Amino acid sequence: MTTLAIIGGTGLSQLAALNITRHETVNTPYGNPSADFIIGEIQNKRVIFLARHGNPHAIPPHKINYRANIWALKHLGVKDIIAVAAVGGITTKMTPAHLAIPDQIIDYTYSREHTFFDGNDGNVIHIDFTYPYSQKLRAGLITAAASVNLQVSPIATYGCTQGPRLETAAEIARMERDGCDIVGMTGMPEATLAKELGMDYAALAVMANWGAGKTDGEITMAEIEENLHHGMANAAVLLQTFVAAY
Numbered sequence: 001m002t003t004l005a006i007i008g009g010t011g012l013s014q015l016a017a018l019n020i021t022r023h024e025t026v027n028t029p030y031g032n033p034s035a036d037f038i039i040g041e042i043q044n045k046r047v048i049f050l051a052r053h054g055n056p057h058a059i060p061p062h063k064i065n066y067r068a069n070i071w072a073l074k075h076l077g078v079k080d081i082i083a084v085a086a087v088g089g090i091t092t093k094m095t096p097a098h099l100a101i102p103d104q105i106i107d108y109t110y111s112r113e114h115t116f117f118d119g120n121d122g123n124v125i126h127i128d129f130t131y132p133y134s135q136k137l138r139a140g141l142i143t144a145a146a147s148v149n150l151q152v153s154p155i156a157t158y159g160c161t162q163g164p165r166l167e168t169a170a171e172i173a174r175m176e177r178d179g180c181d182i183v184g185m186t187g188m189p190e191a192t193l194a195k196e197l198g199m200d201y202a203a204l205a206v207m208a209n210w211g212a213g214k215t216d217g218e219i220t221m222a223e224i225e226e227n228l229h230h231g232m233a234n235a236a237v238l239l240q241t242f243v244a245a246y
Contacts, residue, residue: 004246005048005078006239007069009186010057010086010208012232015049017042017240026072030113033068034059037076042243048076052083052186061163061185067113070193080137081194081201082242084235086228087184088166088211088219090176093153096223097231099238100153100182100205101141105132106175107188108161114189116196125196132191137202144242150234156181158205160188169213183211204238206231 006015020040026033038049050069053059073081089095117125138154145152159180161167167175167183175183182205194201208224208231 003046003048003077003079004243005050005073005076005081007050007052007081007083007190009052009084010228012084012235014038014051014055015042015047015239016236018047018049024076026075028068028071028075030067030071031065033072034064037072039076042240045243045246047243048073048078062109062112064186065113066189066193067116070190070197070199071116074197074199079199080134081199082137082141082239083187083190083201083203084239085184085186085203085205086208086224086231087158087182087205088172088209089181089207090159090172090183090211090214091181094156094182094207096207096209096227097234098153098207099145099150099231099234100156100207101138102156102158102182102187102203102205103131103133103138104157105187105191106157106159106178106180108159108175109188110162112189114192116193127192127195129192129195132195133202134200137200140245141202141204141238141242144245145238147245148237148241150238152238153181156205158187158203159183161185166219167212172211172213175211182207204235206235
């Protein structure tokens with residue numbers, strides 16, 4: 001049986017629908033993962049859940065041990081990963097609380113441990129990353145959304161920034177010129193690492209706010225929390241529907 005993992009981002013530190021059977025700690029060659037792995041079932045389908053920022057939420061995006069997280073999921077037998085992320089909206093359709101299933105990504109991060117192929121074993125390996133997200137998993141999410149009449153954007157380019165600060169208005173304007181529809185801080189190197197280990201990976205992005213400069217005034221945490229309250233509720237419905245058909 002293929003094992004599915006769900007990685008929860010800001011606003012999704014647990015899965016209410018998950019019938020938990022156990023918690024598991026995994027030691028990795030890359031250090032400690034963000035948290036213990038929560039293992040259980042949703043509608044008789046085995047699911048492993050990981051809180052990306054720890055539980056409680058305490059690890060900023062640039063400090064997440066992405067290599068440990070992904071290595072541990074592979075060690076636990078995971079084949080497919082759905083990664084949930086809170087993001088900012090850049091282009092017109094990406095309104096607060098909206099959901100998107102990105103098909104492309106642009107990496108603006110730096111100084112992160114971003115590969116398992118660091119050359120220490122004497123081998124130089126280059127993976128193909130033309131299509132960073134699994135078409136199979138993306139199609140499953142899109143079909144699940146349609147089945148419960150949830151509005152999602154089926155394509156979007158995710159711009160991944162370093163964080164933890166939010167972006168300037170000029171940075172968001174540049175990202176829009178680059179072709180980015182949404183902006184987040186955790187999409188890379190997570191997607192790359194999953195691909196390096198041969199796991200299918202797709203993202204479910206929840207709009208927490210408009211990107212800087214897209215509205216008057218500053219972005220507030222109260223605004224983000226309100227939008228995530230609604231957006232993550234829809235994301236939870238979508239995930240449960242996806243798992244039921246998985």
